[in-house]
Amino acid sequence: xxxxxxxxxxxxxxxxxxxxxxxxxxxxxxxxxxxxxxxxxxxxxxxxxxxxxxxxxxxxxxxxxxxxxxxxxxxxxxxxxxxxxxxxxxxxxxxxxxxxxxxxxxxxxxxxxxxxxxxxxxxxxxxxxxxxxxxxxxxxxxxxxxxxxxxxxxxxxxxxxxxxxxxxxxxxxxxxxxxxxxxxxxxxxxxxxxxxxxxxxxxxxxxxxxxxxxxxxxxxxxxxxxxxxxxxxxxxxxxxxxxxxxxxxxxxxxxxxxxxxxxxxxxxxxxxxxxxxxxxxxxxxxxxxxxxxxxxxxxxxxxxxxxxxxxxxxxxxxxxxxxxx
Amino acid sequence: xxxxxxxxxxxxxxxxxxxxxxxxxxxxxxxxxxxxxxxxxxxxxxxxxxxxxxxxxxxxxxxxxxxxxxxxxxxxxxxxxxxxxxxxxxxxxxxxxxxxxxxxxxxxxxxxxxxxxxxxxxxxxxxxxxxxxxxxxxxxxxxxxxxxxxxxxxxxxxxxxxxxxxxxxxxxxxxxxxxxxxxxxxxxxxxxxxxxxxxxxxxxxxxxxxxxxxxxxxxxxxxxxxxxxxxxxxxxxxxxxxxxxxxxxxxxxxxxxxxxxxxxxxxxxxxxxxxxxxxxxxxxxxxxxxxxxxxxxxxxxxxxxxxxxxxxxxxxxxxxxxxxxxxxxxx
Numbered sequence: 001x002x003x004x005x006x007x008x009x010x011x012x013x014x015x016x017x018x019x020x021x022x023x024x025x026x027x028x029x030x031x032x033x034x035x036x037x038x039x040x041x042x043x044x045x046x047x048x049x050x051x052x053x054x055x056x057x058x059x060x061x062x063x064x065x066x067x068x069x070x071x072x073x074x075x076x077x078x079x080x081x082x083x084x085x086x087x088x089x090x091x092x093x094x095x096x097x098x099x100x101x102x103x104x105x106x107x108x109x110x111x112x113x114x115x116x117x118x119x120x121x122x123x124x125x126x127x128x129x130x131x132x133x134x135x136x137x138x139x140x141x142x143x144x145x146x147x148x149x150x151x152x153x154x155x156x157x158x159x160x161x162x163x164x165x166x167x168x169x170x171x172x173x174x175x176x177x178x179x180x181x182x183x184x185x186x187x188x189x190x191x192x193x194x195x196x197x198x199x200x201x202x203x204x205x206x207x208x209x210x211x212x213x214x215x216x217x218x219x220x221x222x223x224x225x226x227x228x229x230x231x232x233x234x235x236x237x238x239x240x241x242x243x244x245x246x247x248x249x250x251x252x253x254x255x256x257x258x259x260x261x262x263x264x265x266x267x268x269x270x271x272x273x274x275x276x277x278x279x280x281x282x283x284x285x286x287x288x289x290x291x292x293x294x295x296x297x298x299x300x301x302x303x304x305x306x307x308x309x310x311x312x313x314x315x316x317x318x319x320x321x322x323x324x325x
Numbered sequence: 326x327x328x329x330x331x332x333x334x335x336x337x338x339x340x341x342x343x344x345x346x347x348x349x350x351x352x353x354x355x356x357x358x359x360x361x362x363x364x365x366x367x368x369x370x371x372x373x374x375x376x377x378x379x380x381x382x383x384x385x386x387x388x389x390x391x392x393x394x395x396x397x398x399x400x401x402x403x404x405x406x407x408x409x410x411x412x413x414x415x416x417x418x419x420x421x422x423x424x425x426x427x428x429x430x431x432x433x434x435x436x437x438x439x440x441x442x443x444x445x446x447x448x449x450x451x452x453x454x455x456x457x458x459x460x461x462x463x464x465x466x467x468x469x470x471x472x473x474x475x476x477x478x479x480x481x482x483x484x485x486x487x488x489x490x491x492x493x494x495x496x497x498x499x500x501x502x503x504x505x506x507x508x509x510x511x512x513x514x515x516x517x518x519x520x521x522x523x524x525x526x527x528x529x530x531x532x533x534x535x536x537x538x539x540x541x542x543x544x545x546x547x548x549x550x551x552x553x554x555x556x557x558x559x560x561x562x563x564x565x566x567x568x569x570x571x572x573x574x575x576x577x578x579x580x581x582x583x584x585x586x587x588x589x590x591x592x593x594x595x596x597x598x599x600x601x602x603x604x605x606x607x608x609x610x611x612x613x614x615x616x617x618x619x620x621x622x623x624x625x626x627x628x629x630x631x632x633x634x635x636x637x638x639x640x641x642x643x644x645x646x647x648x649x650x651x652x653x654x655x656x
Contacts, residue, residue, distance in 0.1 A: 029533060042526070130391070139362040144550065145578035145653070156558060232521035233554050234547075234575065237362030239521070241392060279523075283515060283530025 008255050012270045019277055026285040037162065043276025044169035045224050045231065047269050049243075050250040051176045052220025054268040055213045057251055058193045060260030061118035063214060065107060066221040067243035068129035073099045073225030075133045078142040078151075078235035085148040092151070096226040097219050103129060104218010108211035118210075126244065134237050142235035152230050165227060172220075177265045189213060193261030249300050250275050275300075351384045354604045355405045356597060357398065357415040358389035359442065364572050365546055366416070368656040369441075369597030373414075376601035376623060383605060386410060393519065395419035402426040406433055412604035415449075416441035420489040424448030436608035440600040442490045446633050450607055451614040453600055453628070455591040457637040458490075461544070461570075462497025464589050464641045466506055468568040469540035472586045476508020477539035480531045482552050482569075484519040484545040494544050512538070517548045524551035532559060543569035546576075549588065553579035573644050573652035580649045587645035591638060593656055599625050599638055 024031045049066060056063045077096050080087060103125070110121040144152070155165035180186040188209050191199040196206050229235045254271025256263030356373045358366035370387045377383040388405070390397030395418045403426060405413055413430055417423050417439055427437045427448040437444075440453040455461075469479050481498070483491045495514060502511060512535050517524025524543075528551055531538060541556070543549035553567040553576070562583045571588040579585045599622035606612045606620050614620075619629045620636070628636035644652055 027534070035533075038529075042529075134362055134391070137362070139367055141362075141364045141575065143364075143575045143578070144554070145574075145581070232525060232551065233578075234521060234550055236364075237391065238360065238393075241520075243522075279526050280529070283527045284533045286513075286534065 009264065009266045009270060012253075012255065012267065012274070016270065016274055016277065019274070019281075023277070023281040023285060027281070030281060030284065037166070039277055039280050040169075040273070041163050041166045042280055043273055044165045045227050046246060046250055046276055047169050047272040048172045048220055048227070049224050049247045050254065050268040050272040051172060051265065052217040053247045053251050054254075054256050054263055054265070055176075055180075055189055056118070056217045057248075057256050057258060058189050058260055058263055059210050059213050060193050060196065061111065061210055061213070062122065062248070062258075063104075063107065063217045063221075064119065064122040064244050065103070065125040065129055066217060066247055067240040068126045068133075069100055069103045069218055069221035070225040070228055070243070071237070071239040071241075072103065072129045072133045072136075073222040074229035074239055075137050075142070075225075075235045075237075077226050078147065078229045079137065081148055081151045082142050082146040085151075089150050089154050093223070093226055096222045098222070100218045100220070100222015100225065101215055102218070104215045104221065105211070107218065108214030111214060112207040112211040115207075118214075130237065130241075133239075137235075137237065139237060142229075144233040147230070147233060152233055155227060155230055165231070168223075168227070172223075173265060173269055180265055185209070185212065190261060193257075193259075195261075246275060252304055253300060351382050352412065352605065352609055353384050353386060353408075353410040354412045354414060354601055354608070355386040355388060355410045356600065357401055357405070357413060358387070359398070359416050359418050360393035361389045361391055363546075364575060364656070365593050366597075368572070368593035369416075369600070371656075372592075372594035372596065372598030373601045375594070376598040376605075379623060380601070380605055382609070383601065385601065393418050395422035398423060399426045402430060406430050406435065409433075410435060412436035412438070412608040414438050414440055414600040414604045415444065417444045417489065418442070419487065420445050421448075436604055438600065438604050438607065438614075440603075441596060442488065443635070450634065451603065451620075451630055452633070452635040453596070453603055454635055454637045455596050456639060456641050458493045459497045459501075460637075460640050461494045462499075463501045463505070464643075465494060465542050465544050465569055466498045466501060466509060468587055468589060468643070469542050469566065470506045470509050472566050473509065473539055476506075476510070478510050478512045478535055478537050479540040479542055480513040480515065480535060480538055481511065482524060482527055482531065482541055482543040482545075482548045483514060483516050484548060486516045488519075488545075491544055498542075517543075517545070517551060519545055519547045521547060521551050524548045525555055528552040528555040529559075532556075532561065532565065538565055540566040540568060543567065543571075545570065546572050546590075549585075550575055550579070553584040556584045557582060570641070571644070572656060573649050574654070574656060576644075577649050577653040580644065580646055587643055589641040589643045591641050595625050596638060598623060599628075603628075603636075 020031050073096050076099050077092050107121055107125055110116050111118045157164050159167055188204045191204055192206050192209055199206055250272040251268055253274050254267035256267055373385045377385045388401055390401055398418050413435055424445050431437050437449045438451050439449045441455055443452040481495055515527040517527045541552045543552050549569040549571040556565050556567050567585045568588055570590050576588055602622040603620055614634050616630055616632050619627050621627055630636050
């Protein structure tokens, strides 16, 4: 089974290499290591968000409110920074994580305690969180010159020649890898996705685990709130509007099954990279803007169709193993 | 005593009735914007409120969708028709898509004007351009050319590819290029959809595709900030000049750090103010919007309508190191 998992990611990686090769024929500089490093940096936020979404999708749930959470938390930290520039940035990041956690916990509690389907809960909070952003900011923007240099500069500072933003992404990827492969929580998340009923018999508290994954995705949304605002140096109600669909697309392209139980950290990262490369490359290969959307849309569908074929094979393997056990 | 008390009660009652009557008679003018939570439109609303105070008998309803799409704006217009407002002054997300809804409003006797971003002539009584389209087109090129005595390559980063006003300015800019700015070469026009992330991708794409690029012209407040941040991040300050149309408060940082030499914009406060005055002229003073008509826009002056019932408010105003500090505090 592990061999097959690896096979899928290797396959996605190959698709990415082909994609980069194709782009390089039209724009030779694209495959430069320096450029690829930049693409990784540009995609960091999407990768982190996709990992947060992944744990939710694995439990047969979905978090549509992530982009709104990002917008709300981003506005909170931007306003905090504008009002009190003396607050150290690490403290602001902790604040972002906590605000995000609180918003995620609201989703989680509604899913856990009231047993409402997550798509309904988060469809509601998607609007509520964005509306709340409007309420706290009064519709006003926080502009670049209201943010402190440290607030904007942290993710741009270079550590061993690579921006801190990329390092944060690497750190989050490593943490999620440990979580999914080395902890009981990670196993429970997969178990719930594969078979919730059997998980209950195995002694896993399904509701509580779902609560935890929503807290996790909330924290990720909050962290990315800070990263997003300091990257694009403007906090407004419009921030990341509609971005939840990019996050889910990254997961789906990465081979994470919307039906739950199937998917890996590597898949989510590669799925996000795939989308990141497309959005980075389309502007440089001189394609009319009227075609750009159609092209990225087709790429998503193509990737999903190919993944779905791989998934069928994967499904059989799991069943066979379950029968054997 | 009792007579006095009765008199007082009657006086209070009639005063209350008078206040109610006055309130009911107030003209309701809806200021419909592309999307809420946009600093430019919030400033326009400030001007609208100022005009309402001057006119005295006007209530402003400041509204718009949360997402800048024509569909969402149609819903807003429909709800305003249901609320029976007296006038709608709209900055449209699409020139044609809003026509049926606005026609319906005019059929119900509502005064409809467009401002900032226009609606096709059959969907409104008049349109107020913030400035003259040709003049804006020339200004955005001039902003880049002023700092490029030797000439060079420039590119335009616009909002969405269907934005009425942006396209008109770009067309006007292309027209003046060959005669007035022969040394300036426009190498590309890309679209960032007024979205920070997409605008950032497009700006980075421009820098990669055109290594000799000397200036990025972004005639949109979102795009210009994104482009200036990209130029700052990539260490290209001094090599690539970012210019275009920007709100001074949002853009101050990039004039200060040198990513941009100068930008321009009309005064959004005056724009909202003038839009309300024009709506009031038509709805209350019953003035007729026809080609050649001259209408008053309060302290801003007067405008004259052209063949398509459009008018231009004022030339764009330039911001640079000398005045950005002052204007960034205003809007």
